[in-house]
Amino acid sequence: LTSCACFDGTGTGKTHTMEGDLSKPELHGVIPRSAAAIFEALERPDYVEKSICVSFLEIYNEDLCDLLADSGAKKAKLDIMEGKNGPFCR
Secondary structure, eight states: OOOOOOTTTTOOOOHHHHBBBSSGGGGGGGGHHHHHHHHHHHHHTTTSOOOOOOEEEETTTTTTETTSSOOOTTEEOOOEEETTTTTEEE
């Protein structure tokens, strides 16, 4: 993860909320705090095997895109579906 001191075009602070300031742990945003919590939980001795799958999704103008998908210059658009365990995307 890298730090970004900029805000989105509307100036509402969404980027800061998600990333925060990585120079100080108390100023971390949602993404670094979530990653730290996941890796901290996986350090428990009851986890014998560990595997992590990550998605980084963007909702923009009612389109859902996977920002980590290898799709060249185009964003990989996803569909939101309802499953037996709740909504999911594919």
